[in-house]
Amino acid sequence: MVRDSSQIWSPWVIDDIHSKADLGRYRIRGLSTFQKVTHFDDLTFLSTGLTRFPLEGYKEQCNTRTVLGGLHSEHPLELDIPIYITGMSYGALSANAKTALGKAASMVGTASCTGDGGMLQSERDESDKLIYQVLPSRYGFNPHHLVNAQAVEIVVGQGAKPGTGGMLMGVKVLDEIAEMRDLPTGIDQRSPTRHPDWLGPDDLAVKIEQLREATDWRIPIHIKLGACRVADDVKLAAKAGADSIIIDSMVAGTGASAEVLLDHSGIPTVPAIVMAREALRELGLYRKVSLIASGGIRSGADVAKALALGADAVAIGIASLIALNCNREIPESDFMKEMGVPAGQCHHCHTGKCPVGIATQDPDLMKRLDIDEGAERVANFLNAMTMEAAVLTRSLGKSDVHSLEPEDLMALTMEASAMARVPLVGTNKIY
Amino acid sequence: MVTLNASDLSIRELNVKIKELAAQFQEITVVDPQARHNIGVGILQHATIKIDGSVGYYAASLMDGPEVTINGNAGWALGDNMMSGKITLTKDAGASVASTMRGGEIFVGGNAGARAGISMKGGTLVIGGNTGFLTGFMMQKGKIIICGDSGEAVGDSMYEGEIYIGGKIGSLGTDAKIEEVSEEELIELWNELESHGIKDKPRFRKVVSAKKLYHYDSLERLEKTLI
Numbered sequence: 001m002v003r004d005s006s007q008i009w010s011p012w013v014i015d016d017i018h019s020k021a022d023l024g025r026y027r028i029r030g031l032s033t034f035q036k037v038t039h040f041d042d043l044t045f046l047s048t049g050l051t052r053f054p055l056e057g058y059k060e061q062c063n064t065r066t067v068l069g070g071l072h073s074e075h076p077l078e079l080d081i082p083i084y085i086t087g088m089s090y091g092a093l094s095a096n097a098k099t100a101l102g103k104a105a106s107m108v109g110t111a112s113c114t115g116d117g118g119m120l121q122s123e124r125d126e127s128d129k130l131i132y133q134v135l136p137s138r139y140g141f142n143p144h145h146l147v148n149a150q151a152v153e154i155v156v157g158q159g160a161k162p163g164t165g166g167m168l169m170g171v172k173v174l175d176e177i178a179e180m181r182d183l184p185t186g187i188d189q190r191s192p193t194r195h196p197d198w199l200g201p202d203d204l205a206v207k208i209e210q211l212r213e214a215t216d217w218r219i220p221i222h223i224k225l226g227a228c229r230v231a232d233d234v235k236l237a238a239k240a241g242a243d244s245i246i247i248d249s250m251v252a253g254t255g256a257s258a259e260v261l262l263d264h265s266g267i268p269t270v271p272a273i274v275m276a277r278e279a280l281r282e283l284g285l286y287r288k289v290s291l292i293a294s295g296g297i298r299s300g301a302d303v304a305k306a307l308a309l310g311a312d313a314v315a316i317g318i319a320s321l322i323a324l325n326c327n328r329e330i331p332e333s334d335f336m337k338e339m340g341v342p343a344g345q346c347h348h349c350h351t352g353k354c355p356v357g358i359a360t361q362d363p364d365l366m367k368r369l370d371i372d373e374g375a376e377r378v379a380n381f382l383n384a385m386t387m388e389a390a391v392l393t394r395s396l397g398k399s400d401v402h403s404l405e406p407e408d409l410m411a412l413t414m415e416a417s418a419m420a421r422v423p424l425v426g427t428n429k430i431y
Numbered sequence: 432m433v434t435l436n437a438s439d440l441s442i443r444e445l446n447v448k449i450k451e452l453a454a455q456f457q458e459i460t461v462v463d464p465q466a467r468h469n470i471g472v473g474i475l476q477h478a479t480i481k482i483d484g485s486v487g488y489y490a491a492s493l494m495d496g497p498e499v500t501i502n503g504n505a506g507w508a509l510g511d512n513m514m515s516g517k518i519t520l521t522k523d524a525g526a527s528v529a530s531t532m533r534g535g536e537i538f539v540g541g542n543a544g545a546r547a548g549i550s551m552k553g554g555t556l557v558i559g560g561n562t563g564f565l566t567g568f569m570m571q572k573g574k575i576i577i578c579g580d581s582g583e584a585v586g587d588s589m590y591e592g593e594i595y596i597g598g599k600i601g602s603l604g605t606d607a608k609i610e611e612v613s614e615e616e617l618i619e620l621w622n623e624l625e626s627h628g629i630k631d632k633p634r635f636r637k638v639v640s641a642k643k644l645y646h647y648d649s650l651e652r653l654e655k656t657l658i
């Protein structure tokens with residue numbers, strides 16, 4: 001009889017060691033962590049019974065309108081839904097993918113966001129509301145693009161790989177991308193980790209003022225943090241003058257990262273939101289500085305739970321790409337033949353060989369993604385998520401998704417109870 | 432020519448007035464800036480601006496087109512992300528002068544602090560004196576000319592671009608190397624200095640990227656079949 005595989009020396013660990021013995025360096029891949037962590041699935045809503053009255057789905061409205069970043073800016077970001085599409089670079093993604101995402105965002109009255117590498121003109125043309133990222137690399141950063149954005153997002157960190165910079169493998173740094181980023185064609189690009197012109201939160205306050213002056217104080221300035229030392233980082237970001245804070249958790253996605261960072265840094269979305277909420281509450285800035293959660297938002301249920309825990313909105317990345325066709329077998333593709341894995345298990349975004357034309361700069365592969373069809377799928381998905389969140393909200397007797405609160409939730413596990421600070425089902429106890 | 436007394440105005444008011452006057456093609460003089468931050472940010476057209484006194488962080492940053500002369504010192508990130516135009520600073524610059532600069536020219540008459548020309552993506556930075564550590568860190572394109580000494584780790588992690596140093600090199604950064612400077616290059620450099628009123632003719636040395644960090648040197652088994 002052969003015993004089952006060892007927990008410590010599992011087949012995956014053995015293969016991992018073999019690979020690193022061949023490579024002599026850390027492994028790189030895309031997608032997200034494979035760690036098993038507490039997530040929204042470990043929380044459940046307490047819909048109405050005799051203690052509260054539900055709202056009728058077909059005749060009673062549920063407001064989803066969301067306003068972000070109104071603390072200092074003249075024109076906060078007004079969205080029809082509490083979900084927008086997060087920053088993902090043109091470079092990591094194809095032009096068709098970025099354009100489709102911008103178009104989809106406009107179709108449902110929300111925003112999309114640029115990414116490392118600067119602004120793609122076709123995304124700007126299609127996106128009614130575009131958030132312009134300011135990253136440590138400043139690749140392609142252009143003040144003319146800045147002043148035409150609807151919001152600015154200073155990226156301090158990214159949940160998938162906090163404490164490090166972006167990465168784009170040479171197979172994707174083709175001529176157009178290289179030119180936009182002022183880099184040699186084909187280089188394995190590793191973005192800087194720190195911003196070039198500010199180092200700490202006191203300097204960040206001056207940087208925020210610079211961006212406000214450049215945009216005439218019209219538009220909100222967001223700060224994106226990788227969820228690590230959440231309480232301290234959120235307080236410092238708020239005190240530096242952020243209008244909104246995005247807290248990006250360890251389950252967030254990426255096109256390429258050192259695997260060791262994907263799986264061994266950051267904290268999950270549920271405790272990240274709660275810690276951020278409490279940090280803002282401590283400063284008297286909760287619901288004044290907008291809180292945006294990102295990382296592992298997959299459905300309207302996740303949206304509703306994030307809002308109930310204290311977020312004002314969520315940003316989605318991987319989910320929008322899956323809606324675009326990521327990991328879906330389409331007539332033109334053959335995942336096993338092209339990627340060596342079946343559709344549904346691919347995480348090789350960093351290779352640039354995406355069989356569905358999303359995470360690639362190969363023009364032949366990019367053709368497999370039709371912009372209009374892709375935009376419609378993403379718009380459908382955003383609508384579906386919004387409807388799901390509204391259904392849950394009405395079932396709780398509420399007419400506004402922003403009325404969701406922690407008291408609407410209970411935890412299905414002790415860990416979730418401790419992280420979400422809500423009682424465990426069947427008890428009154430918060431662990 | 433219009434003179435603005437910065438001590439009478441908030442930074443917001445000052446920058447609004449500067450932009451309004453620039454749009455009217457007026458020449459602008461700012462007096463008594465009191466080393467405040469964010470003076471002259473975001474001017475996206477040609478303008479001629481003189482600032483009499485020292486400025487704080489981010490002076491003349493995020494700009495495209497203006498010619499700015501500052502009679503004094505500057506704080507961090509002078510000319511940050513400049514697209515085109517010219518900045519002349521008569522005295523010393525703080526850290527990160529010309530950070531992520533993409534075009535145009537910046538001249539610093541005195542010394543510059545750490546990280547001068549960090550992540551430069553184009554344009555020319557000329558320093559009349561010395562620079563601090565990590566000059567040209569992660570430089571991508573462009574030219575840095577240092578008449579004096581550079582600090583430690585010059586040219587660390589450069590992609591491309593050239594750093595010319597007339598004095599001592601504190602130390603070379605990671606993946607940086609020294610390359611020969613031709614006589615034609617020297618003459619060009621001396622002409623550049625002369626355009627800024629510097630008569631000295633240092634025998635410059637050139638620091639460039641050794642380009643050994645451009646690629647990961649190994650691929651996974653699966654990647655070898657895909658890429």
